[in-house]
Amino acid sequence: MYIDFHNLLIITALVTLSLMPPPLAAQDRIAGFSAGDTLTIRSAGARMDELPDIVHFEGGFELRASDWSLVSDNATLYGKLDDPETVVISGSPASILVNTVSHGQTSTISGQAERIVYQRDSNSIRMEGNASIARDTHSMNGSEIEYDIDTDHLSAGGTNGVYIKILPDDWN
Numbered sequence: 819m820y821i822d823f824h825n826l827l828i829i830t831a832l833v834t835l836s837l838m839p840p841p842l843a844a845q846d847r848i849a850g851f852s853a854g855d856t857l858t859i860r861s862a863g864a865r866m867d868e869l870p871d872i873v874h875f876e877g878g879f880e881l882r883a884s885d886w887s888l889v890s891d892n893a894t895l896y897g898k899l900d901d902p903e904t905v906v907i908s909g910s911p912a913s914i915l916v917n918t919v920s921h922g923q924t925s926t927i928s929g930q931a932e933r934i935v936y937q938r939d940s941n942s943i944r945m946e947g948n949a950s951i952a953r954d955t956h957s958m959n960g961s962e963i964e965y966d967i968d969t970d971h972l973s974a975g976g977t978n979g980v981y982i983k984i985l986p987d988d989w990n
Contacts, residue, residue, distance in 0.1 A: 955985035
C-alpha cells in the first residue's frame with residue numbers, strides 16, 4: 819500500500835507511547851522514548867511495507883519527542899507507530915539530537931551521518947558514513963560510531979580512523 823501525500827502536504831502523526839522507560843543509571847541518565855511522550859512525525863510521503871509494522875517515509879522526515887529529534891531525507895520505522903522498536907534514517911546528512919541528564923546537569927548530544935540506526939531495546943545509536951557526534955565541548959568523527967545512551971559508552975572507527983576534539987570545560 820502506498821500513501822501519497824504530494825510534496826506540499828506534510829503528515830503529522832501524534833501518538834502517545836505506552837512503554838515503561840528503562841531503569842535509570844546511577845547518574846540519572848534520561849533518554850529514549852518514554853511513557854507519556856508525544857511523538858510527532860512529519861514527512862512528504864509515507865507508505866506501509868508489505869510486511870506488518872514497517873513504515874517507510876520519503877521526502878524529508880522529521881521525528882520529534884520531548885527529548886529527541888531525528889531529521890533525514892528518508893526513514894523506516896520498525897514496530898508500531900506508537901511503539902517503534904527501531905528507527906533507521908538516511909540522508910545527506912541524517913541528524914539526531916538527544917537531551918540527557920547526568921549528575922543533575924542537562925547535556926545535548928548531537929550526531930550526523932549518512933545513515934543512523936536508533937534501537938530502542940538497547941537504547942543505542944549506530945552512525946555510519948561520515949559520522950560525527952558531539953556533546954558540549956567534546957566531539958568525535960569517524961566513518962562509524964556506536965553510542966550506548968544508558969552507559970554513556972562510545973566506540974568509533976573505520977577506514978580513516980577517528981578524530982577526537984576535547985576543549986577544556988572553562989571554554990564553554
